[in-house]
Amino acid sequence: MSKAKALMVLGTASHVGKSVTVAALCRILHEDGFKVAPFKAQNMALNSYATKEGHEIGRAQAVQAFAAGLEPHVDMNPILLKPTSDKVSQIVLNGKVWGTLQAADFKTLKPQLFDQVIEAYERLASQYDYVILEGAGSPVEMNLKDGDMVNLRMAEAADARCMLVADIDRGGVFASLVGTYTLLEYNERSRFVGFIVNKFRGEAALFKPGVDFLEQRLGQPCLGVVPYMHNIRIDEEDSVGLETMSHQNIGRQSTGTEPKVTGDLDPAVDDSFLRICVVQLPHLSNFSDFSMLREMNAVSLEYSDEPATAEAADVIIIPGTKNTIGDLNWLKSVGWEDQIMRHAANRRPVIGICGGFQMLGRRVLDPDRVDGDVEEADGLGLLDVETWMTASKVTRQARAQLVEPDLFWAVEAGPSFEGYEIHMGETDLGDGARPLFHLTRLGDDFSNFDGAISDDRLVLGTYLHGLFDAPDAAEFLVAHLRELTGKPGLPDGGSPERSPDLAYAELAAHFRQHLDMAAIYRAMGIHID
Numbered sequence: 001m002s003k004a005k006a007l008m009v010l011g012t013a014s015h016v017g018k019s020v021t022v023a024a025l026c027r028i029l030h031e032d033g034f035k036v037a038p039f040k041a042q043n044m045a046l047n048s049y050a051t052k053e054g055h056e057i058g059r060a061q062a063v064q065a066f067a068a069g070l071e072p073h074v075d076m077n078p079i080l081l082k083p084t085s086d087k088v089s090q091i092v093l094n095g096k097v098w099g100t101l102q103a104a105d106f107k108t109l110k111p112q113l114f115d116q117v118i119e120a121y122e123r124l125a126s127q128y129d130y131v132i133l134e135g136a137g138s139p140v141e142m143n144l145k146d147g148d149m150v151n152l153r154m155a156e157a158a159d160a161r162c163m164l165v166a167d168i169d170r171g172g173v174f175a176s177l178v179g180t181y182t183l184l185e186y187n188e189r190s191r192f193v194g195f196i197v198n199k200f201r202g203e204a205a206l207f208k209p210g211v212d213f214l215e216q217r218l219g220q221p222c223l224g225v226v227p228y229m230h231n232i233r234i235d236e237e238d239s240v241g242l243e244t245m246s247h248q249n250i251g252r253q254s255t256g257t258e259p260k261v262t263g264d265l266d267p268a269v270d271d272s273f274l275r276i277c278v279v280q281l282p283h284l285s286n287f288s289d290f291s292m293l294r295e296m297n298a299v300s301l302e303y304s305d306e307p308a309t310a311e312a313a314d315v316i317i318i319p320g321t322k323n324t325i326g327d328l329n330w331l332k333s334v335g336w337e338d339q340i341m342r343h344a345a346n347r348r349p350v351i352g353i354c355g356g357f358q359m360l361g362r363r364v365l366d367p368d369r370v371d372g373d374v375e376e377a378d379g380l381g382l383l384d385v386e387t388w389m390t391a392s393k394v395t396r397q398a399r400a401q402l403v404e405p406d407l408f409w410a411v412e413a414g415p416s417f418e419g420y421e422i423h424m425g426e427t428d429l430g431d432g433a434r435p436l437f438h439l440t441r442l443g444d445d446f447s448n449f450d451g452a453i454s455d456d457r458l459v460l461g462t463y464l465h466g467l468f469d470a471p472d473a474a475e476f477l478v479a480h481l482r483e484l485t486g487k488p489g490l491p492d493g494g495s496p497e498r499s500p501d502l503a504y505a506e507l508a509a510h511f512r513q514h515l516d517m518a519a520i521y522r523a524m525g526i527h528i529d
Contacts, residue, residue, distance in 0.1 A: 006160035038064035046285035055095025318356030357461030384432030419466025
């Protein structure tokens with residue numbers, strides 16, 4: 001059985017750009033005619049994706065697969081950890097929930113789980129000529145190395161050449177690169193073929209002395225100094241990426257394409273903008289649901305964990321969460337419940353997605369404690385629904401149509417909403433609730449109602465992630481929200497043409513321009529003219 005050649009992208013720390021670098025390399029190899037796939041042995045993220053087969057994987061690996069021209073597959077990310085608290089995570093193994101464990105218990109099971117990782121990698125490697133692997137965090141966390149199964153141990157198993165990525169934008173790039181190489185064992189260091197300085201701002205020529213120092217000190221070539229890429233337009237791996245968006249009001253000016261940054265949500269913001277505040281829950285998941293909103297004309301989007309910042313919001317969105325009752329109780333303890341209830345009382349729209357939908361109901365019940373340590377909590381009561389948590393988890397791509405499109409300006413039919421479900425729990429509608437969608441799940445015979453909408457059209461909830469992903473669906477919903485809030489009609493070109501394939505091509509072009517691809521190809525054993 002043939003086995004792919006492997007290149008591994010490791011980082012000096014988390015969020016230095018490993019995921020994006022892997023996506024860029026996958027796209028470059030794909031463009032150059034090579035059969036390539038991404039792989040990450042173990043991912044810890046709340047931003048996930050449901051494959052066509054109904055398996056849950058990290059969203060970063062889904063993005064990397066799309067960049068490589070592939071349909072995402074569970075073998076690309078066999079282990080996904082979804083934290084429910086600082087010490088407890090749900091374990092998703094081969095796309096399905098395997099259990100919920102304390103960090104200490106997970107460590108004892110790693111040898112058993114690593115066998116599953118290797119089986120997934122070997123299946124993947126037998127189908128492709130090249131695999132681009134992604135590490136996690138730093139490969140030299142000395143307290144974790146003995147149980148490592150995602151960094152250097154995986155590199156050895158795949159016989160991968162390795163490159164090290166460092167983020168210069170955060171500072172300390174010399175210490176992080178030199179420190180990482182210093183802590184590598186000799187046999188580990190021999191796998192490395194060079195390093196990348198990522199997120200560079202300024203004149204690259206002025207950094208040449210820095211490159212010379214690093215190459216001499218490390219005995220490794222610099223494979224590229226990659227400039228900071230603004231408006232990257234592909235989904236990030238985890239909520240660390242929200243740091244650059246929190247407390248920013250990001251929208252689109254009607255005559256341009258660059259993001260408008262105006263500070264916290266503020267009454268002084270151009271009143272033609274629809275001001276949307278997404279509650280930044282402690283266990284927020286699938287924040288990629290709102291990527292399209294960031295690109296739309298006359299829409300301002302902010303993530304915030306401070307209730308006061310939503311005073312000027314036209315719309316509040318409660319997003320998905322990995323811990324519904326825990327985050328619901330957090331909402332109440334920090335003042336978000338009062339803020340949301342005032343917002344609704346002032347007849348301004350509220351939207352809940354997945355866990356946020358569950359919070360909008362009367363009660364959330366978890367008698368078996370599958371979601372946390374609390375058995376029951378009163379919801380916000382803005383929708384007449386009640387949720388029971390269940391041990392089974394729905395992970396399916398889905399398509400939805402509005403049950404009553406006439407609630408939206410008496411239109412005969414709305415757009416088709418295509419997305420995916422990733423949730424635990426079933427929600428029952430009371431007499432005072434009306435279903436929002438008629439939903440069909442792809443890959444099985446399921447067809448039923450989903451979500452709920454209030455009679456005044458101001459409060460709506462759904463389990464469907466990706467609600468705003470399609471431009472026509474996003475424009476339809478934003479136009480509805482603008483009408484409810486008394487805003488003028490949606491400007492021409494309300495949402496720019498959002499072609500994921502174009503975004504991957506732009507990403508590849510950016511990295512191709514600044515990487516020494518000839519050296520990278522040589523390291524991978526690829527010979528091109």
